[in-house]
Amino acid sequence: xxxxxxxxxxxxxxxxxxxxxxxxxxxxxxxxxxxxxxxxxxxxxxxxxxxxxxxxxxxxxxxxxxxxxxxxxxxxxxxxxxxxxxxxxxxxxxxxxxxxxxxxxxxxxxxxxxxxxxxxxxxxxxxxxxxxxxxxxxxxxxxxxxxxxxxxxxxxxxxxxxxxxxxxxxxxxxxxxxxxxxxxxxxxxxxxxxxxxxxxxxxxxxxxxxxxxxxxxxxxxxxxxxxxxxxxxxxxxxxxxxxxxxxxxxxxxxxxxxxxxxxxxxxxxxxxxxxxxxxxxxxxxxxxxxxxxxxxxxxxxxxxxxxxxxxxxxxxxxxxxxxxx
Amino acid sequence: xxxxxxxxxxxxxxxxxxxxxxxxxxxxxxxxxxxxxxxxxxxxxxxxxxxxxxxxxxxxxxxxxxxxxxxxxxxxxxxxxxxxxxxxxxxxxxxxxxxxxxxxxxxxxxxxxxxxxxxxxxxxxxxxxxxxxxxxxxxxxxxxxxxxxxxxxxxxxxxxxxxxxxxxxxxxxxxxxxxxxxxxxxxxxxxxxxxxxxxxxxxxxxxxxxxxxxxxxxxxxxxxxxxxxxxxxxxxxxxxxxxxxxxxxxxxxxxxxxxxxxxxxxxxxxxxxxxxxxxxxxxxxxxxxxxxxxxxxxxxxxxxxxxxxxxxxxxxxxxxxxxxx
Numbered sequence: 074x075x076x077x078x079x080x081x082x083x084x085x086x087x088x089x090x091x092x093x094x095x096x097x098x099x100x101x102x103x104x105x106x107x108x109x110x111x112x113x114x115x116x117x118x119x120x121x122x123x124x125x126x127x128x129x130x131x132x133x134x135x136x137x138x139x140x141x142x143x144x145x146x147x148x149x150x151x152x153x154x155x156x157x158x159x160x161x162x163x164x165x166x167x168x169x170x171x172x173x174x175x176x177x178x179x180x181x182x183x184x185x186x187x188x189x190x191x192x193x194x195x196x197x198x199x200x201x202x203x204x205x206x207x208x209x210x211x212x213x214x215x216x217x218x219x220x221x222x223x224x225x226x227x228x229x230x231x232x233x234x235x236x237x238x239x240x241x242x243x244x245x246x247x248x249x250x251x252x253x254x255x256x257x258x259x260x261x262x263x264x265x266x267x268x269x270x271x272x273x274x275x276x277x278x279x280x281x282x283x284x285x286x287x288x289x290x291x292x293x294x295x296x297x298x299x300x301x302x303x304x305x306x307x308x309x310x311x312x313x314x315x316x317x318x319x320x321x322x323x324x325x326x327x328x329x330x331x332x333x334x335x336x337x338x339x340x341x342x343x344x345x346x347x348x349x350x351x352x353x354x355x356x357x358x359x360x361x362x363x364x365x366x367x368x369x370x371x372x373x374x375x376x377x378x379x380x381x382x383x384x385x386x387x388x389x390x391x392x393x394x395x396x397x398x
Numbered sequence: 399x400x401x402x403x404x405x406x407x408x409x410x411x412x413x414x415x416x417x418x419x420x421x422x423x424x425x426x427x428x429x430x431x432x433x434x435x436x437x438x439x440x441x442x443x444x445x446x447x448x449x450x451x452x453x454x455x456x457x458x459x460x461x462x463x464x465x466x467x468x469x470x471x472x473x474x475x476x477x478x479x480x481x482x483x484x485x486x487x488x489x490x491x492x493x494x495x496x497x498x499x500x501x502x503x504x505x506x507x508x509x510x511x512x513x514x515x516x517x518x519x520x521x522x523x524x525x526x527x528x529x530x531x532x533x534x535x536x537x538x539x540x541x542x543x544x545x546x547x548x549x550x551x552x553x554x555x556x557x558x559x560x561x562x563x564x565x566x567x568x569x570x571x572x573x574x575x576x577x578x579x580x581x582x583x584x585x586x587x588x589x590x591x592x593x594x595x596x597x598x599x600x601x602x603x604x605x606x607x608x609x610x611x612x613x614x615x616x617x618x619x620x621x622x623x624x625x626x627x628x629x630x631x632x633x634x635x636x637x638x639x640x641x642x643x644x645x646x647x648x649x650x651x652x653x654x655x656x657x658x659x660x661x662x663x664x665x666x667x668x669x670x671x672x673x674x675x676x677x678x679x680x681x682x683x684x685x686x687x688x689x690x691x692x693x694x695x696x697x698x699x700x701x702x703x704x705x706x707x708x709x710x711x712x713x714x715x716x717x718x719x720x721x722x723x
Binding site: 322323 | 621644653654658668669
């Protein structure tokens, strides 16, 4: 059986969402594929070649699943898979042997939800193989619990996007899904990874020092997210969406989460014809994205010249799905 | 007689000042010098070699002063001088022959108040030569009228700074002077000139489209200007001033007045040790400035490498003054 689930991009509201404002994420057409079958032997085999794991076996006793090896960063991804398997078996009531192969189109560590996009189709695959028939909403919640177990906390955004697909508007723990497919995006990866933890702390410290200034900035971000949701869900003017992206990017620079590299990719995109360009995610490295419906090639080239890695993608309504039995 | 007057830098509040928020400008230690004497002949000779005018004679009748020639951009500066002379003679009641030499340390067209810094010492020089003894406050007002005549409008900021020196806090037409000398700055000139008119129109259009977002941004700018005034006038923590500069720069980027080149100089300055870096003036080109008390050389070099022209300066309390009789 082959199952796939999409990665996600945060379009608006990073950082401000921490302070009760709305944020928008969307599923993108880069997907992670999990293929697998049940085994008669009580063994779990995980193959994840393109996650830079040269082939990995995990043994398990009745007590717990034991990771036979840890390949650093890739091993970190495997800890998500391990937790996902545990969650399913707990729900199912017993353990089964099975084999799973993971292939991903989503770069790891770029803020595109690569972890959730492994967890979600793993959960779905096992749910189908074990005939548990969990709904995508149940898988989203289970995915959030996996993240909490592995990371210590989770907003639930990534597994929700990966499971449900489409655009999601988040505010104060509430999620509203809307359809917003086929928005053509170029993601520009700086090749560096910012520490989300450090960036969140930096913004928090700035907010404690200058509460009024930061409140005004967060309110502006909120208004941008709310207007953008309307444009996205009502198929509105994407030129306006670009303008809102540009404003939001300045606000993210104001709160100190931009870098020289991010700023270079943003300006390179704008100069080469993007309607808008903005940091996505926590910043301090990571990715920006550009909205450039008629200048995809130009923006990709400009991002490359500016030292970034362009990733062409588009938003999608397709969440986790069974590709074939 | 030799008279000099300082250029100015806008430290905070560009654009938001247009919408009733506070702005801060300061005199800087780059000055324009006017040297002159009365002549017996009824002729006015203006020498302004370093304004790229190879020597210019202006004749005048009893009716009006006639510019004998126009050397493009430099001729534009001369139109300020001409208007200043007219204003003085109107006040004085008759015309006198005189000779004036203008030398300036202030780059033209970089938003450092080069025009006002020519007008103000010209007014002062004539006031002294004709024994009119105008106060610096009167000269500031007369300088504003010169700007209104030549440009069509004037905030009065540049002539006020040039005449009075020190830091000036502007809000809704009111000016408050405070002492804030010796703040070490590196101005980074992009070599391009943004059109203030176009930029003001761009921000106006954005504000009309997104009033709530822009109001929040303007309010944040207001708060930054107000906090910065306190720090500057009370000799507070300049590290904090740097942080406020960085926030304000992001807000200027948000309203669309930054450029690739400005952003590059800003990040180059920060990376090389500046406490803060921000656009000064209308943006769209022009200058940024960096606050880097212990890294002056490093920031100058970084700005050069990033393709800008560094100008080392500091704030000063010295307004227009007679250097010698």
